[in-house]
Amino acid sequence: MPRYIKDGKAQTDGWRLLRPGDDGALPSVPSDEDVIVPLAAWLQDAVRWQNRPGRSGVLLSPDDDPALLEPHLAGLALIAIDFPAFTDGRGYSLARLLRERYDYAGELRAVGDVWPDLIRSLWLVGFDAFLIKDGKEGEGGDDYNTFSDSYQVNFRQPQPLFRRRVTRP
Amino acid sequence: MYRYDEVDHRLVRERVVQFRDQTRRFLAGELSEDEFRPLRLMNGLYIQRHAPMLRVAIPYGHLRSTQLRKLADIARRYDKGYGHFTTRQNIQFNWPELSRVPDILEELSTVEMHAIQTSGNCVRNTTTDAFAGVAADQLFDPRPYCEIIRQWSTMHPEFTFLPRKFKIAVSGSVEDRAATMVHDIGLHVSRNEAGEAGFRVIVGGGLGRTPMVGEVIREFLPRQHLLTYLDAVLRVYNRFGRRDNKYKARIKILVKAMTPEGFAAKVEDEWRHLKDGPATLRDEDVAHYASFFVDPAYLPLADEPAELTGPLAEDKAFARWFERNTRAHRQPGYRSVILSLKETGAPPGDISDEQMEAAADWADRFGFGELRVAHEQNLVLPDVAQKDLYALWQTARKSRMATPNIGLLTDIISCPGGDFCSLANARSIPVANAIQQTFDDLDYLYDLGDIACNFSGCMNACGHHHIGNIGILGVDKNGEEWYQITLGGSQGSDTAIGKVIGPSFAQADVPVAFGKIMQVYLERRLDGERFIETLRRVGVEPFKERVYAPLH
Numbered sequence: 001m002p003r004y005i006k007d008g009k010a011q012t013d014g015w016r017l018l019r020p021g022d023d024g025a026l027p028s029v030p031s032d033e034d035v036i037v038p039l040a041a042w043l044q045d046a047v048r049w050q051n052r053p054g055r056s057g058v059l060l061s062p063d064d065d066p067a068l069l070e071p072h073l074a075g076l077a078l079i080a081i082d083f084p085a086f087t088d089g090r091g092y093s094l095a096r097l098l099r100e101r102y103d104y105a106g107e108l109r110a111v112g113d114v115w116p117d118l119i120r121s122l123w124l125v126g127f128d129a130f131l132i133k134d135g136k137e138g139e140g141g142d143d144y145n146t147f148s149d150s151y152q153v154n155f156r157q158p159q160p161l162f163r164r165r166v167t168r169p
Numbered sequence: 170m171y172r173y174d175e176v177d178h179r180l181v182r183e184r185v186v187q188f189r190d191q192t193r194r195f196l197a198g199e200l201s202e203d204e205f206r207p208l209r210l211m212n213g214l215y216i217q218r219h220a221p222m223l224r225v226a227i228p229y230g231h232l233r234s235t236q237l238r239k240l241a242d243i244a245r246r247y248d249k250g251y252g253h254f255t256t257r258q259n260i261q262f263n264w265p266e267l268s269r270v271p272d273i274l275e276e277l278s279t280v281e282m283h284a285i286q287t288s289g290n291c292v293r294n295t296t297t298d299a300f301a302g303v304a305a306d307q308l309f310d311p312r313p314y315c316e317i318i319r320q321w322s323t324m325h326p327e328f329t330f331l332p333r334k335f336k337i338a339v340s341g342s343v344e345d346r347a348a349t350m351v352h353d354i355g356l357h358v359s360r361n362e363a364g365e366a367g368f369r370v371i372v373g374g375g376l377g378r379t380p381m382v383g384e385v386i387r388e389f390l391p392r393q394h395l396l397t398y399l400d401a402v403l404r405v406y407n408r409f410g411r412r413d414n415k416y417k418a419r420i421k422i423l424v425k426a427m428t429p430e431g432f433a434a435k436v437e438d439e440w441r442h443l444k445d446g447p448a449t450l451r452d453e454d455v456a457h458y459a460s461f462f463v464d465p466a467y468l469p470l471a472d473e474p475a476e477l478t479g480p481l482a483e484d485k486a487f488a489r490w491f492e493r494n495t496r497a498h499r500q501p502g503y504r505s506v507i508l509s510l511k512e513t514g515a516p517p518g519d520i521s522d523e524q525m526e527a528a529a530d531w532a533d534r535f536g537f538g539e540l541r542v543a544h545e546q547n548l549v550l551p552d553v554a555q556k557d558l559y560a561l562w563q564t565a566r567k568s569r570m571a572t573p574n575i576g577l578l579t580d581i582i583s584c585p586g587g588d589f590c591s592l593a594n595a596r597s598i599p600v601a602n603a604i605q606q607t608f609d610d611l612d613y614l615y616d617l618g619d620i621a622c623n624f625s626g627c628m629n630a631c632g633h634h635h636i637g638n639i640g641i642l643g644v645d646k647n648g649e650e651w652y653q654i655t656l657g658g659s660q661g662s663d664t665a666i667g668k669v670i671g672p673s674f675a676q677a678d679v680p681v682a683f684g685k686i687m688q689v690y691l692e693r694r695l696d697g698e699r700f701i702e703t704l705r706r707v708g709v710e711p712f713k714e715r716v717y718a719p720l721h
Contacts (some may be wrong), residue, residue, distance in 0.1 A: 165457060
């Protein structure tokens with residue numbers, strides 16, 4: 001399995017994820033490079049990030065409030081949500097909020113401790129891009145098709161199974 | 170009882186394929202122990218003291234006879250010939266081989282069973298009243314809602330990695346027999362001003378290290394909003410529950426930190442966006458699930474037939490069993506029967522493969538092929554014609570499932586303890602057996618009457634010791650096993666957390682302490698007063714004084 005997957009296909013990843021260094025500052029990069037910056041840094045200088053030659057996306061930590069991004073969502077090409085551990089499920093709720101409450105339509109990327117085993121549930125809540133953790137690319141595990149259906153309302157299937165069972169076409 | 174359709178069947182088979190691959194990767198060294206742990210736990214697989222332990226889901230405790238026979242078959246061929254029923258109405262196998270677990274799951278899938286989410290930090294098996302559907306005091310049948318919750322919680326993509334395990338209990342009866350006050354979410358029937366029956370939503374109850382009685386965050390939730398409201402509660406918990414310390418990660422800690430009012434407001438705010446969404450239950454949706462829980466083909470029978478009243482008058486042992494081990498039924502001519510798995514000398518909740526097969530046969534012969542697992546770790550035959558009770562009792566006696574001790578001191582709820590569980594600080598089974606032996610005299614036991622005795626081998630409280638009228642907790646002191654006694658716990662409409670009475674006891678002294686506690690009760694009780702009532706009236710002091718009094 002390749003390291004970066006978008007829309008179910010291996011892709012070349014043109015984005016660079018900027019995490020703050022030990023001094024708290026972001027590494028400097030050429031202004032025409034596409035970068036993903038943490039929410040706080042992005043909000044601090046949203047106009048500059050929006051107007052630079054390269055594109056800018058936002059990295060959300062699991063405890064970030066996605067509502068803070070609401071005024072900026074229409075122009076955003078990419079939001080990455082960080083999974084510091086694959087057992088940290090907060091990012092799943094953030095994804096649904098972004099997609100279903102705030103109607104975010106750009107790329108939603110899972111980064112961090114992301115495994116092939118998680119792709120299906122991440123996809124169901126609205127992620128469409130996955131940066132698989134180093135060393136996990138070659139493993140088997142889950143993919144979009146591990147399960148052929150799901151019971152619940154989710155971003156990919158807004159009609160719960162109980163409704164589809166009762167209301168036959 | 171719910172029957173799988175092709176989607177349910179397919180999903181369970183797909184889960185088996187997924188887990189088979191995960192197990193293969195672990196055994197091949199592709200997944201480390203740390204990586205495999207959360208994956209296997211979400212499929213009920215623990216690595217225990219002696220061997221793996223596999224916990225099989227029994228949704229809301231409902232079993233068909235064919236399923237129980239399959240469990241017997243698995244116990245015999247993959248384990249040591251027995252299983253253990255748990256307080257979450259599930260069954261555990263203590264000795265399966267790790268490499269064969271996928272085969273067990275494949276066999277389970279043929280009878281509409283699985284081990285999905287019986288462990289791990291996800292929504293666990295939903296529990297309910299073992300007498301759901303047949304209880305005389307039922308206001309609505311909770312089972313369709315339990316099944317709706319089961320499906321909603323199964324592989325919920327948003328709530329697969331919660332801060333901690335999450336437990337939901339539902340009760341549609343006046344008397345709460347599902348311990349709704351001590352669950353992460355308790356749903357207990359309530360009525361609005363128009364007289365409609367909905368759910369009182371209780372959040373943040375739980376036992377374990379920090380036992381708490383839950384808080385009512387909504388007095389009345391119309392039933393059609395069940396799933397959107399659950400989504401709101403779970404989303405608030407998933408986002409804001411603590412993840413830095415597993416002992417503070419349960420929803421009860423969040424509710425306390427935010428205050429119940431603050432938590433309720435946060436849930437209402439989240440719910441505003443979900444309410445009336447596509448997960449709102451329409452009447453026809455509920456009707457679809459309710460259609461699986463219609464009454465069986467009851468015969469038009471009268472109460473108290475001669476086949477019952479004759480033996481009751483002539484056979485004292487049968488009369489005792491009838492009094493303790495059967496319950497009133499909504500349908501004339503029928504009773505519900507509790508098959509005791511608390512025979513003296515047998516670990517509470519354990520059942521052999523032969524006993525499973527026997528119980529399955531009785532369900533077919535005397536009932537409608539259905540059984541229940543009670544959270545007290547007994548089996549229930551929900552629908553037995555009164556005229557058949559004497560025949561059932563005679564055969565159940567031979568299979569050692571007719572101990573007439575339901576609700577009595579020896580009907581001990583207990584975790585498997587240190588003999589099996591790697592978490593336990595102390596063994597439960599030998600002490601439970603010692604208590605059963607001490608109180609083996611039936612006349613004495615009957616005189617003591619209703620006493621809930623709950624036993625946990627460690628702080629995780631799988632035996633629910635906090636809500637036992639008498640609770641025992643195994644504690645470790647410098648590598649030795651000690652036992653702490655709590656008094657005053659209860660479940661149901663008077664849910665209370667018991668209080669520790671003082672220093673813990675050595676194993677041999679536990680039955681002695683129990684004896685003294687019973688002496689005080691017999692001396693102080695008023696006419697007809699149950700143990701818990703006397704305890705509440707006189708307080709814990711007289712019991713403490715007697716138990717800790719110097720011998721000379």
